[in-house]
Amino acid sequence: xxxxxxxxxxxxxxxxxxxxxxxxxxxxxxxxxxxxxxxxxxxxxxxxxxxxxxxxxxxxxxxxxxxxxxxxxxxxxxxxxxxxxxxxxxxxxxxxxxxxxxxxxxxxxxxxxxxxxxxxxxxxxxxxxxxxxxxxxxxxxxxxxxxxxxxxxxxxxxxxxxxxxxxxxxxxxxxxxxxxxxxxxxxxxxxxxxxxxxxxxxxxxxxxxxxxxxxxxxxxxxxxxxxxxxxxxxxxxxxxxxxxx
Amino acid sequence: xxxxxxxxxxxxxxxxxxxxxxxxxxxxxxxxxxxxxxxxxxxxxxxxxxxxxxxxxxxxxxxxxxxxxxxxxxxxxxxxxxxxxxxxxxxxxxxxxxxxxxxxxxxxxxxxxxxxxxxxxxxxxxxxxxxxxxxxxxxxxxxxxxxxxxxxxxxxxxxxxxxxxxxxxxxxxxxxxxxxxxxxxxxxxxxxxxxxxxxxxxxxxxxxxxxxxxxxxxxxxxxx
Amino acid sequence: xxxxxxxxxxxxxxxxxxxxxxxxxxxxxxxxxxxxxxxxxxxxxxxxxxxxxxxxxxxxxxxxxxxxxxxxxxxxxxxxxxxxxxxxxxxxxxxxxxxxxxxxxxxxxxxxxxxxxxxxxxxxxxxxxxxxxxxxxxxxxxxxxxxxxxxxxxxxxxxxxxxxxxxxxxxxxxxxxxxxxxxxxxxxxxxxxxxxxxxxxxxxxxxxxxxxxxxxxxxxxxxxxxxxx
Numbered sequence: 282x283x284x285x286x287x288x289x290x291x292x293x294x295x296x297x298x299x300x301x302x303x304x305x306x307x308x309x310x311x312x313x314x315x316x317x318x319x320x321x322x323x324x325x326x327x328x329x330x331x332x333x334x335x336x337x338x339x340x341x342x343x344x345x346x347x348x349x350x351x352x353x354x355x356x357x358x359x360x361x362x363x364x365x366x367x368x369x370x371x372x373x374x375x376x377x378x379x380x381x382x383x384x385x386x387x388x389x390x391x392x393x394x395x396x397x398x399x400x401x402x403x404x405x406x407x408x409x410x411x412x413x414x415x416x417x418x419x420x421x422x423x424x425x426x427x428x429x430x431x432x433x434x435x436x437x438x439x440x441x442x443x444x445x446x447x448x449x450x451x452x453x454x455x456x457x458x459x460x461x462x463x464x465x466x467x468x469x470x471x472x473x474x475x476x477x478x479x480x481x482x483x484x485x486x487x488x489x490x491x492x493x494x495x496x497x498x499x500x501x502x503x504x505x506x507x508x509x510x511x512x513x514x515x516x517x518x519x520x521x522x523x524x525x526x
Numbered sequence: 527x528x529x530x531x532x533x534x535x536x537x538x539x540x541x542x543x544x545x546x547x548x549x550x551x552x553x554x555x556x557x558x559x560x561x562x563x564x565x566x567x568x569x570x571x572x573x574x575x576x577x578x579x580x581x582x583x584x585x586x587x588x589x590x591x592x593x594x595x596x597x598x599x600x601x602x603x604x605x606x607x608x609x610x611x612x613x614x615x616x617x618x619x620x621x622x623x624x625x626x627x628x629x630x631x632x633x634x635x636x637x638x639x640x641x642x643x644x645x646x647x648x649x650x651x652x653x654x655x656x657x658x659x660x661x662x663x664x665x666x667x668x669x670x671x672x673x674x675x676x677x678x679x680x681x682x683x684x685x686x687x688x689x690x691x692x693x694x695x696x697x698x699x700x701x702x703x704x705x706x707x708x709x710x711x712x713x714x715x716x717x718x719x720x721x722x723x724x725x726x727x728x729x730x731x732x733x734x735x736x737x738x739x740x741x742x743x744x745x746x747x748x749x750x
Numbered sequence: 751x752x753x754x755x756x757x758x759x760x761x762x763x764x765x766x767x768x769x770x771x772x773x774x775x776x777x778x779x780x781x782x783x784x785x786x787x788x789x790x791x792x793x794x795x796x797x798x799x800x801x802x803x804x805x806x807x808x809x810x811x812x813x814x815x816x817x818x819x820x821x822x823x824x825x826x827x828x829x830x831x832x833x834x835x836x837x838x839x840x841x842x843x844x845x846x847x848x849x850x851x852x853x854x855x856x857x858x859x860x861x862x863x864x865x866x867x868x869x870x871x872x873x874x875x876x877x878x879x880x881x882x883x884x885x886x887x888x889x890x891x892x893x894x895x896x897x898x899x900x901x902x903x904x905x906x907x908x909x910x911x912x913x914x915x916x917x918x919x920x921x922x923x924x925x926x927x928x929x930x931x932x933x934x935x936x937x938x939x940x941x942x943x944x945x946x947x948x949x950x951x952x953x954x955x956x957x958x959x960x961x962x963x964x965x966x967x968x969x970x971x972x973x974x975x976x977x978x979x
Contacts, residue, residue, distance in 0.1 A: 350745070407695035414691060418682045421765035428678050431742050432692065435674065438738060439696050442731050446699040449723065450706065509766055516771045519791075520957025530854070537839070537850050544879065545841040605835020608803055609895075612837075613854040614827040748823075 291492045298485035305330070305482040308475045325472055328380040330479030331373050332402065334487045338370030339405065341491070342412075343437040346430035357502055358495075360426040363433055365494035367412055369487050374406045397444075397451045404443050408436040422505075530619025531626065538597065538627035547596050548631045556589040556635060560642050574647040579708035582643050583664075583701050589635055590628075590668045590697070591690050597628050598676030598685070607681060610747065617744030621673060625739060629669035636661050653711030656721050660711065663725055664704040667732035671697055674739040677746045703727045752815065754779050754903060754934045755800060757960075759809035762792075762799045769795035771958030772809065777936065782929050784949035785938040785960075792958040793938035794834070797905040800936070801831040814902055827855065830901030832909055836892040840881035844871055844891050847880055852898040865897035869920055885912045890920075897924060904928055906937040910944060922948055 309326030345363035348354040378399065385394040393399070416429045542548055563581045567573045574581070601610055610620065640661075644651055672693060679689045703724040710721035755777040762770035769792050777783055785793045798804045800813050802822035811818035816825040838847045844866065852862035866876065869890045875883075880891060889912045896904070904925070910918050925935050925948055938955075939945040946952065952963040 404695055404698055407691075411688075411692040411695060414688060415678070418684055418688065420682055421763075427745060427748075431746060432678055435671075435678075435696065435735075435738055435742070438734050439699065439731075442699045442727065442734065446702045446727055449727075450702055505766065509763075509768070512766070513768045513771055516768050516958050518957065520959050520961070522957070533850070533853055537842070537846075540846060541839055541841045600839065603835075603838075603840055605833050605837040606839070608798075608831070608833055608835065609837030609851070611803060611823075612801060612826045612829070612831055613851060614856060615854045 291489065291496070294485065294489040294492060298482070298489040301478065301482035301485050305475065305478045308478055326475040326479045327483070328377065328384055328479075329476050330481075330483035331377040331380060332398065333480050334483035335370050335373035335377050335402065335405065337484065338366045338373055338487060338491075339409075339437065339440070341366040342370065342433050346433035349426060349430045350434075357426075358499070360430070361495055361498040361502070362491065363430065364413075364416055365491045365498060367409055367416075367433070368494060369490045371406065371409045371413065372490075373483070373487065374402055374409060377402050378406065395451065397447045400447045400451070401440075401443055404447075405440070408439070412436060527616045527619040527622070530615045531622035534615065534620050534623025535626040535630075536623075538600065538624055539630065541600060542627070542631060548593060548635070552589050552592045552596070552631075553635055553638060555592060556585045556639055557642050559585040559588055560639065560646055564646060575649055576714055578643050578647045578649045579712060579714060580701075580705045581647070582639060583704050583708070585639060586632065586636060587668070587694065587697060587701055589639075590632060590672050591693055593628050593631055593635075594669075594672030594676045594693070595686065595689055597624050597673060598680045598689075602680055607747070617747050618740040620747075621677075621739045621743035622736075624676075625666075625669045625673040625736070628673055629665050632665045632669060633661065636665065649712070649714075652713055653721075656711035656725075657708055660704055660707040660721070660725055660728065663728040663732055664700050667700050667728055667735055668697055670732060670735035670739050671700075674735060674742060674746075677743055700728060700731055703731070753777055754781075754814055755936070756812045757810065760799070760806050760811045761808035762795055762804050762806055764795060764804070768958055769804075770799060770806075773958070773960045775953065775960045777934060779934050780929055780932055781951070782925060782935045782937070782949045784942075784945045784952045785936060785955050786940070786942060786945075786952060786963065787955035791955045793955045794907055795958075796955060796960070797831060797907050797936065797938060798833070800825075800903070801829045801905055802826045803831070828901055829903040829905055830896040830899050831905045831907070832892060832896050833907050836880065836888050838880045838888070838891060838895065841879055843877050843879055844883070844894075845876040847891065848894050848898055851895040855899040857898055857900065861900065862894070862898045865894040866891075868897060868924065869894045870916065886914055886917055889913055890917055893921065893924070902933055904933055904935040904937075906935065906939075908939055909937060910939060910941045918944065 305326050342363045345359045345366060349356070349359040349363065381394070381399045381402070382392050385396075385399075386392055412429060412432050415432050416425060418425065420428075560581065563577075563585075564574060567577065601607055640657075643649055675689060675693045675696065679685045679692060682688065706719055707721040707724035707728070710719040710724070753776045755775060757773045757775040760770055760773045760775075761768060771792075773792075773796060775796075785796065787793055795804055799806055799811070799818070802813070802816075802818060802825040805822060806818050813825050814828050816822075818825065837851075839850075842850070845862075848862035848866050849859050852859065852865075866872065871887070871890055871894060875887065880888060883891065889909075893909065906925075909921055913921060922944070925937070929935055937945055937949070954961045954963040
């Protein structure tokens with residue numbers, strides 16, 4: 282039986298996530314401002330980390346879906362992990378878009394920049410939302426799990442295609458790009474450090490989210506098993522009734 | 527597999543010949559979309575002409591959703607899903623056959639729409655060879671992805687709303703690539719586009735989704 | 751000779767609901783068995799499970815030598831299921847439908863036409879789209895599609911429903927010929943008189959299980975052998 286309170290692992294994970302997130306924010310706020318981007322350059326601490334986490338979530342959903350489809354590794358856990366990871370992914374992708382928008386605004390003057398990465402993230406959000414909608418459709422659990430797994434893998438197939446398409450598209454236009462705001466070129470190690478810390482923090486937050494959500498989903502699933510046993514008993518009782526009739 | 531594919535494609539096209547849904551409903555809808563674009567955009571300032579390629583492909587995309595939805599609905603009739611599973615047909619063949627039938631209908635639609643765009647948007651036709659190749663390859667990808675997602679959403683009570691939500695983000699790269707290649711052919715786009723690269727992307731998309739369909743259609747058909 | 755159908759404690763779930771809650775059933779080749787029971791008892795699910803359409807999640811299940819738990823799809827080519835739906839394309843004609851389903855099963859157009867004729871669907875009717883047929887004609891067309899496959903195991907779910915007297919006679923003839931030709935027939939029906947006359951024995955399906963029919967007719971060899979009847 283899954284415990285309601287959570288295991289030591291998830292607790293440790295939660296604490297680690299919280300600590301690293303706090304550190305990231307702290308470090309981010311203490312970063313020096315740059316001439317061009319003023320305060321907003323500090324977003325480097327969290328924006329790339331969020332994007333990274335959303336890709337990880339996507340990847341995990343795809344792997345879990347693969348595991349579910351393969352008869353050798355098929356299990357309800359695989360299906361639940363795919364779902365939990367996708368839910369996390371939606372959150373991270375949305376935040377990526379939000380922070381990307383905020384980051385670009387002061388420099389470019391608009392709320393949205395049609396750069397390759399943001400556009401790809403927007404598409405990923407749409408794919409995720411479709412996937413989650415599919416998971417909520419009324420149907421028996423096996424059908425749902427199978428369809429969702431296939432959808433997840435198909436979505437992964439399209440990501441590289443999208444990536445190339447959007448990259449080529451945007452380089453044509455020499456336009457505004459968040460990548461141009463990236464430090465990679467010339468900034469101090471402190472910025473890189475903040476970014477890497479952000480990666481770590483977001484990864485931990487993601488992991489904690491998935492583990493916690495998984496626990497809830499497992500509990501729901503165990504509840505359904507109990508209900509099934511009950512239903513089996515009642516069903517067999519019908520036979521007794523029919524014979525008497 | 528190919529024998530089954532031809533059998534199923536023939537069956538789907540025969541159904542279309544009898545019911546004429548594509549010709550009487552989907553085609554007018556697509557033309558209507560073109561007209562609505564003209565209402566929304568300024569017809570006199572040449573905006574339509576510049577945007578023609580993109581608008582054309584958006585109309586095709588929307589028509590694809592309808593065509594694919596109809597294709598999937600054929601098998602959802604009165605016990606149709608069971609019949610298909612019991613039939614002895616190779617699911618991969620069924621997929622290819624259905625995708626093929628959708629592709630044929632889409633190509634026919636594109637021909638008419640192409641004429642529509644030239645007439646309605648005052649477009650100078652050019653680079654017809656490139657346009658034809660682009661359209662064919664793009665259509666293959668659209669039909670394959672569409673048929674696959676049609677199966678994914680089939681039999682579910684919310685299919686009509688779910689299918690566009692699932693399909694459109696996935697075919698977004700096709701829209702992008704096809705429009706760029708078409709613009710290169712027509713000369714209405716940004717200078718320096720190489721249509722060849724975009725067609726290559728379309729081909730990759732088509733290959734990926736045809737393969738995915740051949741693999742995934744069978745499992746999707748199961749456990750309705 | 752191995753039984754055509756062999757189920758031991760088979761369980762089938764429909765959306766978490768145990769439609770079959772432990773079925774024991776054995777049917778030999780050439781038998782005609784009537785399944786009767788109240789609505790919701792599991793007769794339809796049983797037939798569909800035997801066709802390999804519904805997965806068996808517990809117990810043993812073997813049909814025509816195929817293990818349903820391991821490879822449910824293998825059995826489908828050899829069975830013919832007539833369900834509640836017609837399984838036909840509404841926009842296509844009777845003839846087109848029969849030809850398509852026959853060819854799909856690897857049979858020729860001749861088989862399709864013979865089956866159609868056998869069920870009284872000839873002449874003008876052949877060119878009518880299925881959507882415009884009456885319920886009874888549609889049933890006949892669906893039956894023809896099944897007959898054209900020449901299956902080794904016939905699974906008929908309430909086949910008489912919707913048929914007129916002539917149609918019912920044709921159906922009975924079809925069943926008798928099939929059994930005489932070595933095929934096995936299971937039919938679920940509420941038409942106890944007519945179906946009972948066709949069948950060699952009756953099985954009562956209730957509460958997701960199969961029991962020898964306590965109210966059944968005398969020729970229940972199995973029950974007698976088990977000393978139950």
